[in-house]
Amino acid sequence: MVASQTEEAYRELRSRILALRLRPGESLSERRLEGLLGVSRTPIRAALERLAQEGLVRREGRGYRVAPLDLDELAEAFRLRAVLEATAVRWAAARRLQEAPEAQALLKRVEEAVDLEAELALATEFHLALARLAENRFLVEALSRLLPQIYRARFVEALSPEGRAQAYREHQRILELVLQGEGEEAARLVTAHLERAYLRLRESLERSYRGLLALGAEVRP
Incomplete structure (x- = not known):
């Protein structure tokens, strides 16, 4: 009980x-x-x-x-995340997989999500499913501990429908490249994808800084 x-x-x-x-x-x-x-x-x-x-x-x-939300910690988290995810897709591509049912199903659910909270949660699960394709539990555990530090900051990001659609297309392409065995290209794209995500998030946090403080949130520049 x-x-x-x-x-x-x-x-x-x-x-x-x-x-x-x-x-x-x-x-x-x-x-x-x-x-x-x-x-x-x-x-x-x-x-x-x-x-x-x-x-x-x-x-x-x-x-x-x-x-607290710490912008310096967020930058460190994204740098480590990029290294982990680029490594994951390289290792996954080297396995020459024919399909990835979990990741493919999550992508479909992201496309059908009706609210931002559900979409963010599913997109996070997609990144973990992508990492699991590498078949290295230590890498997945490290990423699992890291992603929550980033996830909550995403709620202050005013991501446009066009931006969300672009992120979805990039997710699709990264998975396609993994299944095609194109590890280096998948790593390049996932790194660029995360760099763009970080820059958007940082800009949103800086714009929202005073508003978050007014609500009583602790944000460290």
């Missing part, structure tokens, strides 16, 4: 943090979270410890708070 409540509390808190419904820098008291989630302190405490391991919350004295 406690294990299932811990998982439920973890998933709900993680979802709220990633979607910025819990603001960067916001204090997370166990008493408040009891009322918010409807579970006792034991599963809440376990969920917070798990989120702390992921870097989404930080210990502060006897309590926790949501980790």
Whole structure:
């Protein structure tokens, strides 16, 4: 029972943090979270410890708070992400795969997503599915820990329908290149794709900086 409540509390808190419904820098008291989630302190405490391991919350004295958005950390995260994903597609292409059912199905779901939160979550899962094609669990684990640091910042990005369509086409092309065994071209495209994503996100964060501060969010330039 406690294990299932811990998982439920973890998933709900993680979802709220990633979607910025819990603001960067916001204090997370166990008493408040009891009322918010409807579970006792034991599963809440376990969920917070798990989120702390992921870097989404930080210990502060006897309590926790949501980790701030740090623009320098975001830049570091994107640099590492580009290295990991470029390596992943090179290794995946070398396997000469005929198909990639999980990644292909996720692309279809991205295309059919009806709201931004669902689309972002599915696009993130697509990148992980692409990495899994490399068949290296350490690479996938590293990327799994890194992506949440980037994901929540995406909610301040005003991405146009044209920009979202371009991102989708690039996802399609990267997967095509992997299945064609074109590892170097796939690596080049995924690196360029992530560079563009980072620049758009950085610009959006800088434009939204004062507004985020006004909402009580902690953002570090």
